[in-house]
Amino acid sequence: MKILLTGANGYIGRRLKQKLLSQEVSLRLLVRNPKSLDVSVHQEAEVFQGDTFDLQSLERALKGIDVAYYLIHSLQAPNYRELDKQSAQNFLNAAIKCSVKRIIYLGGLGVKEHASEHLLSRIETGEILSSRPELIQTIWIRAGVIIGSGSASFEIIRHLTEKLPVMVTPKWVNTLAQPIGVDDVITYLDSAKDLKSSQNLMVDIGSETMTYKEMMLSCAKALGLHRIILPLPILTIKLSSYWLNLFTPVPYNVAKSLIEGLSSEVVIQNENAKEYFPHIHPSSFQESVHKAIHEMENNQVYSRWSDAGGGVDLWEEQHTHDPSTAILMDRQRIPLDGISKEQLFRTFCSIGGKEGWFGYDWLWKIRGGMDKLIGGAGLNRGRRDTHSLRIGESVDFWRVEDLIPNERLLLRAQMKVPGKAWLEFKLQDDEFIQTAYFYPRGLWGRLYWYLLTPVHYTVFRNMIRSIYQKAKQTP
Incomplete structure (x- = not known):
């Protein structure tokens, strides 16, 4: 099997890359900056320089590929929604032209009618990639809150929990979500390449249903801390974004996008994960938190949300x-x-x-x-x-x-x-x-x-x- 992985320097991409390198597949990587990859990766995989806005480099990378992973987003750019749509359309067109058999995409849980702009962009990307089922199959895996060492969600929860004995929060802490451990996300993505199905699929993944308040209290328990959370309806999205910006590692623009998304429930809408991946049993939230803490304490964090790959400026602007x-x-x-x-x-x-x-x-x-x-x-x-x-x-x-x-x-x-x-x-x-x-x-x-x-x-x-x-x- 010949596989193309995009977003190989991102939080999920780095981990999936290691998983794929351990298997007997032919792996190709499309990256903006080949120097960002370890020397060992250049020896084990084909490395192509380019991106989804350079059609020639994109087609070169997709030529002869069976399965292509699409793990790209442009959240850090001001016009990320338009960039995401153009990127997805370019990728779909090039994949069809190069006779790729399957696209695997990781998006976010949520209902389009109630989605924030950030989540709406992820949904639109999935719709574009799934829009030509007669020519190419797309497996659209959707996850909500991803918990793992270095993930944005976990770092936000951990920083708030560690720094604030009493948390005054907006009412979104009572919103329902279905978190999932990063290792389980990687397992679903990896298994999707071998799935015996020829139709387009939307696969919603997650563990137990919890509120964000329950997640923070559960994280506090794992850290051996006692915390009090006081939800207040008067805290606006803007104030909450500044709050996250001050007390967590995420910058304001990322915090704002995340806060806007927290007002909508991110819960599973279908049972396709159980039907098509019955061998995968997601870890509980508490198990995922304990594993993330263990990796942090033992200096085993393999990737972080702030790794390069999330914004259009990370390569172009750096070399201006x-x-x-x-x-x-x-x-x-x-x-x-x-x-x-x-x-x-x-x-x-x-x-x-x-x-x-x-x-x-x-x-x-x-x-x-x-x-x-x-x-x-x-x-x-x-x-x-x-x-x-x-x-x-x-x-x-x-x-x-x-x-x-x-x-x-x-x-x-x-x-x-x-x-x-x-x-x-x-x-x-x-x-x-x-x-x-x-x-x-x-x-x-x-x-x-x-x-x-x-x-x-x-x-x-x-x-x-x-x-x-x-x-x-x-x-």
Whole structure:
């Protein structure tokens, strides 16, 4: 079987990719940035560069494919609904042209008449992909709240539960949903490729029916915490979105889309999961939470909701300006003086998350708090793993844009700034070079940089020295 996987760098895509690589199938990946994949993946699968808006690259990737997974969405883009529809239509047309036998799509539970704009976009995508049953089969799997280490739903529930002993919430906490563990989602997606059926199918999946309030209290119990939840009908979508933005890792635009969707029930509308996948028995909510907590505590989070792949800007915008074109910069240098490049590389790759920013963490926290107040990512996202990094994943309010072992780490700022900013750590010849680049937007961008120059100089000068000293003490 020849399989194409799109969205291979996303939360679900990364996990499904590992599942498929462990089987005897011919796997092909369509990604915007091939460098974002591990070297081992390039050895085990075919990697095609492109996306669903580049028709030539899309058709090349679909040529000779039997089953194509569609795990794409554009939530982080302002016009995501139109982009999603165009992307799905392009994919359907190309799949038909290339004689693909089956499309497998993961969408969201919900009823179209009561859906939020975000959920409506997911439903419209499914309708487009399912619109030509006489030419291609589409298996449309629909899930609601996905629970797993690194999932947006679980991180929101966990952060609220851990940080707030008493939660004042909007009335949506009493909305019904059927959560499902991420491992069960992967099992359904994997099994769908082998399904002995030729007709279009919509398969709703989930475990027990619960309210969001019950989910939060159940999560608190798993964490050994006692929490009180007080629903208030006066809290609006906008206020609730700011609330999530401040106390959880999700930025305001994502929080708003999620909150709008929480007003509608996301429960199973058909019994196709039991009929066509009788061998799959979804874990309970409590079991999924315990597993997610265990993976977090043991540094085994394989993918996160903030992994690259969710927005159109993650590739195009990052390469609009190369850091070398930035007109403002702060550069610090230290000679290696006997310290190995491996030691320094390991040290500066541990930056962010629990390790902090090698000094002046209180200033970074203030900057993160300010970022949250204006709808940015803030520091709450942390990092997936305390030791390793990969291209495309988040580190607090930065994203890894380039990573060359024992040579370079390039981070691109995702905090709210009047321009574009990068932070680069580089090992070149016998020097350790740390550079903060800034490409200002207009007059305010330049004022922003010059007003903060004293702070930048102090923080970045201390940072390179602290990294150097820590590497020196590391065996």
